[in-house]
Amino acid sequence: MEKRNLKQQIITTAGNLFYTKGYNTTGINEIISKSNVAKATLYHHFKSKEAICIAYLEAKHSLFMASLTNSIASENSTKAKLLGIFEYLRSEFRKEDFGGCWAIKLLGEIPQNDKNIKPLIVRQKKELIVFLNQLVGDSVKNASKAEIEQLSNSIYLLYETAITESYLHKSDWPIFQSRSIAQKLIAEIDLK
Amino acid sequence: MEKRNLKQQIITTAGNLFYTKGYNTTGINEIISKSNVAKATLYHHFKSKEAICIAYLEAKHSLFMASLTNSIASENSTKAKLLGIFEYLRSEFRKEDFGGCWAIKLLGEIPQNDKNIKPLIVRQKKELIVFLNQLVGDSVKNASKAEIEQLSNSIYLLYETAITESYLHKSDWPIFQSRSIAQKLIAEIDLK
Amino acid sequence: MEKRNLKQQIITTAGNLFYTKGYNTTGINEIISKSNVAKATLYHHFKSKEAICIAYLEAKHSLFMASLTNSIASENSTKAKLLGIFEYLRSEFRKEDFGGCWAIKLLGEIPQNDKNIKPLIVRQKKELIVFLNQLVGDSVKNASKAEIEQLSNSIYLLYETAITESYLHKSDWPIFQSRSIAQKLIAEIDLK
Amino acid sequence: MEKRNLKQQIITTAGNLFYTKGYNTTGINEIISKSNVAKATLYHHFKSKEAICIAYLEAKHSLFMASLTNSIASENSTKAKLLGIFEYLRSEFRKEDFGGCWAIKLLGEIPQNDKNIKPLIVRQKKELIVFLNQLVGDSVKNASKAEIEQLSNSIYLLYETAITESYLHKSDWPIFQSRSIAQKLIAEIDLK
């Protein structure tokens, strides 16, 4: 325990548990014992278990957006960048603790009428949609706004299905298949 | 209470709760009170909560496969049948209690190393994949086995993303977008 | 299931479970499943679990008294008969499922103020005491009633400690030691 | 409730119930209501009911060894000390809540293959055996190790039967009879 990153420590530990075991299945006691933090200390930093979950989601999303951006930065063309998303996913899939999309998984754990976590997830997914939309839009030659949106939305949907289904089937075929479909869609539009 | 459908009654009640509230969030007490059954009666029919969940998954899957099959039966061409899948999904989406894919949601609730529910879900998804593969394969003119598989797998992936994302965004655009992509892929292959 | 010894079948099965697992730890469901009898059938023959226990105790005691009597019958002298009791116990100890005294074990499972099982156990133990008293009394030459009683009571106490302690320590030294003490006491009195 | 002896409080309350009602017959709810402690508080201090039982056994054994030691300390000779054990037992027998040997009773409640409680009981009984062996050994004049062991083991067996049988028959005759036998055995050996 290095003293000052106690809060981060908790988020990391709890996050790993949420991701591998599930949110509801992970108890506060497990979090405190695994992160070597006293119970009252945990509640000093977070007002509730839900607050930890939200912090975890935010950290995970930031890291994801940064990693993704960084991962495709080296590609020269927009085409390559878009397909690079699926390469990035493949590298994630290969990691031992890969467990699909943290946000989609959480979605299954919370009531349909949840008011805190669900809206956050929606916001984050929309951020990804916007990111993709800008990526496509920045380099398009001759295409309407609608065409741009259709392509970026499609890639979003393909990314989403690829991550969930590769976890479900424990195989990377959904990633390859999604990438293949994306490739066809990209070919239709005129990119720089 | 019509006397002898107690077991079905429990599955239905529990299933609705699992679907709307989540599996872990739904307690046995809520199930028994909502289905007007004594706790010991429930455990007379099911050895555990997990057993109820499995029965629920099986019932849901059977019903889904039957509904889907029936829903696209009236279409004349295979093309129409394949696109009919997305029409079917739209009709589901419009229902008030639509909550996305029951199986994918459950996936988020159970530990990564679960030995009972997860394999069942995988089996059921594979059944859908096989169903789609046969649907395409039965009516193809000139296409290799690999081409057939690629199309049916693609439609599977698109269906999956459509159901999850339409629930997440509370909008049917993912269904339309997925349908649109499917249409393009179908057009590439020579179907009867 | 040969039809007619259903009641016996239940007593035997339940008895084995009571003896090896304990009375309270053994459930009605385990009894019915292991004895291949329907629940209602069991309750047709016995009004309660306690009734089964009482039947079991009676069966066990009868068998015990008969076995013991038979086992020492071949001995010529009373001295040999008395020591034969410990030989009998040794043969019981060697059996794989030996678990000490069924009655003493039951004593630990029931409340101090029990009104049905405890008195039965006391009665049965007193029967053993009387049996030993007669065995000694029948063949004594010169000894007062008090002397006879002291010897038979002593042998009873030594038998009791031998059975319980050999089970507890999983060793036959308590049987040998008890037998040795008994031998000394017997030597003091003038037997035929 | 004097604040900080909650753990002890639970052991005492539970112990009394285990002793008078039996281990399996005593429920956690009864323990918490009688000791005015919340259920979660109990489980904060003990990980399971079995853990309470083990704590109870250890406390009871410590107290017993100390009481016994103290009770016979005033006697001058080893002979008197050895016989003092039975005097000690008589004083226990006279107490209103006397219920025989806590350990032997527990032995009847747990499955033959128990891995936690049974070994503890065996260990404690062996401790008593060693205690008696040293008591005899320390003051013997002319006797082999084997003779010493036979005497101390015999006294152990007699003590054990005395406590169990006096409880069973609700009479102190087994104590007197055991003491009488012990006296004879002690007379045979040459003690200081």
Next chain:
DNA sequence: GATGAATGAGAGTTCATTCAT
């Protein structure tokens, strides 16, 4: 800033028994 003791509510499961057939 940091703690461990304490909690009310509820988790899932099993109990011995009864009832309608």
Next chain:
DNA sequence: TATGAATGAACTCTCATTCAT
């Protein structure tokens, strides 16, 4: 005679959270 469905009460244990220090 024989049955399996149904039950209320009780079981052991865990939950996320708060409190006094």
